[in-house]
Amino acid sequence: MSFGxxxxxxxxxxxxxxxxxxxxxxxxxxxxxxxxxxxxxxAMTSTRVLGVFTGFLITLIIQSSSATTVMVVSFVNxxxxxxxxAIGVILGANIGTTVTAWLITFIGFKEAxxxxxxxxxxxxxxxIMFSNEKVKxxxxxxxxxxxxxxxxxxxxxxxxGMIGPLELINPEAGELNxxxxxxxxxxxxxxxLQSSSAVMALTLVLCFNGWVGFEHGAAMVLGENIGxxxxxxxxxINGNLPAKRAALAHTLFNVIGxxxxxxxxxxxxxxxxxxxxxxGLQSPFTTPEITPIGLSVFHSAFNIANVVLLFGFVNIMAxxxxxxxxxxxxxxxxxxxxxxxxxxxxxxxLSAFQASKETKRFVELAHRMFNFLxxxxxxxxxxxLEELKGRMLKYEQIIDKVDLEINSFMLGVSKNNLTIQxxxxxxxxxxxxxxxEKIGDICFKISFAIVQLKREKIEFTPAxxxxxxxxxxxTNQAFEHVLEVFDKGSELGAEHFVKTREIELKINNxxxxxxxxxxxxxxxxxxRARNAFYxxxxxxxxxxVGDNLYSLAEAVSGQKNK
Numbered sequence: 001m002s003f004g005x006x007x008x009x010x011x012x013x014x015x016x017x018x019x020x021x022x023x024x025x026x027x028x029x030x031x032x033x034x035x036x037x038x039x040x041x042x043a044m045t046s047t048r049v050l051g052v053f054t055g056f057l058i059t060l061i062i063q064s065s066s067a068t069t070v071m072v073v074s075f076v077n078x079x080x081x082x083x084x085x086a087i088g089v090i091l092g093a094n095i096g097t098t099v100t101a102w103l104i105t106f107i108g109f110k111e112a113x114x115x116x117x118x119x120x121x122x123x124x125x126x127x128i129m130f131s132n133e134k135v136k137x138x139x140x141x142x143x144x145x146x147x148x149x150x151x152x153x154x155x156x157x158x159x160x161g162m163i164g165p166l167e168l169i170n171p172e173a174g175e176l177n178x179x180x181x182x183x184x185x186x187x188x189x190x191x192x193l194q195s196s197s198a199v200m201a202l203t204l205v206l207c208f209n210g211w212v213g214f215e216h217g218a219a220m221v222l223g224e225n226i227g228x229x230x231x232x233x234x235x236x237i238n239g240n241l242p243a244k245r246a247a248l249a250h251t252l253f254n255v256i257g258x259x260x261x262x263x264x265x266x267x268x269x270x271x272x273x274x275x276x277x278x279x280g281l282q283s284p285f286t287t288p289e290i291t292p293i294g295l296s297v298f299h300s301a302f303n304i305a306n307v308v309l310l311f312g313f314v315n316i317m318a319x320x321x322x323x324x325x326x327x328x329x330x331x332x333x334x335x336x337x338x339x340x341x342x343x344x345x346x347x348x349x350l351s352a353f354q355a356s357k358e359t360k361r362f363v364e365l366a367h368r369m370f371n372f373l374x375x376x377x378x379x380x381x382x383x384x385l386e387e388l389k390g391r392m393l394k395y396e397q398i399i400d401k402v403d404l405e406i407n408s409f410m411l412g413v414s415k416n417n418l419t420i421q422x423x424x425x426x427x428x429x430x431x432x433x434x435x436x437e438k439i440g441d442i443c444f445k446i447s448f449a450i451v452q453l454k455r456e457k458i459e460f461t462p463a464x465x466x467x468x469x470x471x472x473x474x475t476n477q478a479f480e481h482v483l484e485v486f487d488k489g490s491e492l493g494a495e496h497f498v499k500t501r502e503i504e505l506k507i508n509n510x511x512x513x514x515x516x517x518x519x520x521x522x523x524x525x526x527x528r529a530r531n532a533f534y535x536x537x538x539x540x541x542x543x544x545v546g547d548n549l550y551s552l553a554e555a556v557s558g559q560k561n562k
Contacts, residue, residue: 018151025144097443186220190227210288257306365447399440507546
């Protein structure tokens, strides 16, 4: 058979159809997983064994270890998982990803699967037209499932065009350099496609047709195991230090596994060969049709053995990674967002969850900025005051940038087919970040008023200072209650919202009483006009921050516009 442009495009099209099917199926199943996120997080953080099981289960469900590791990196970045807990989940994901090979082996090579795929597409297309989210999720799964196995079927039929180039390799079984070449091939293909499942499918087809032997197929599997770590590392590029550590942990775990397996590979393959022959199957070394089963056994056995071998060294690995990527002190916050959603398989349904955590971090940033104000009022050193003024300017720039980045992120996410629940959560966050940005502006403006007050050498009376710092205290309480609303979620947050309302009323009443008192003192002549002016500025600024915090809590708890 000739090998030309048509054959190249046919092979690429088959891989593309497989990837599209995998993505469609994964996206649909992620919608289901996102609704169970509290349960998932609880399992991840309880014990290391449950973490491994959770990683296995999530990957088994969504059929993408890449999506699972991106999710794990996101959780580490948000402070929801420690590095050791993340490593446990990653171990489980490595086992879960082996299920894909078994599905392809036992379903993808069946001649009857292609005729069944067309009716599945018909049913799936009808189901995605329904408004019910659960029904649409089933439709997405059916469409993805059908496209995935149609891709395998087409790949199996179009790959004969590659026989000529493959025969040029003429590998000699058992030679280490040849093993490394095939491992490198698996690595490069996975880096390009960003899907170890797609490369695994390609490897199984090559072995099924007899163009690549059992040993070299196993070498490609080892390369794929390293290549699949690229997605998490890409996700962690713009992340914080814990996220980079989690991504590095994934890479080190897989590299260590491949390294020791290269020494025991022949022993493993011979053991699998003898086991398959003893069960009545033919040898995967000599029978190409059986080789995919042998590769599936090897893939599972390798990853399970690697987990068993390294499970007891998770804490040591975590300390080693912390040594490789040490902490660096930072005077100020970073201005980049700390969410992750990169690579071919994007966890869109997790975006609302990630954006909510990022928005809470945004509130904490505004809270720290607000607490510079009492520090500036208490400051007598001009040098220290200028440094605080510089920090306020830096925080204002960070808040503006984070506001822009969160909005840009949500705009990009909103273009995807999200569930009604996820869309509603993103709408709440849009309202919330608008209020946070306003708080940053207020704090920045009042900081310049404080600097000007210091330059004019205006001193507040003891009574005024008491009023101002009581107002700071009330506003800090409002901040704390808003953060608790974030922690509780929509349902419990709605109940906790009542406390925020009570504090907001206290702030308003306190502002009114303080304003009336300063008017009376000014009329009596006991307080100068400029003194009263700055006093009112600070008190009013706190009251406005309280209003914004109330609106913020209103949005997060789902009370706004009710």
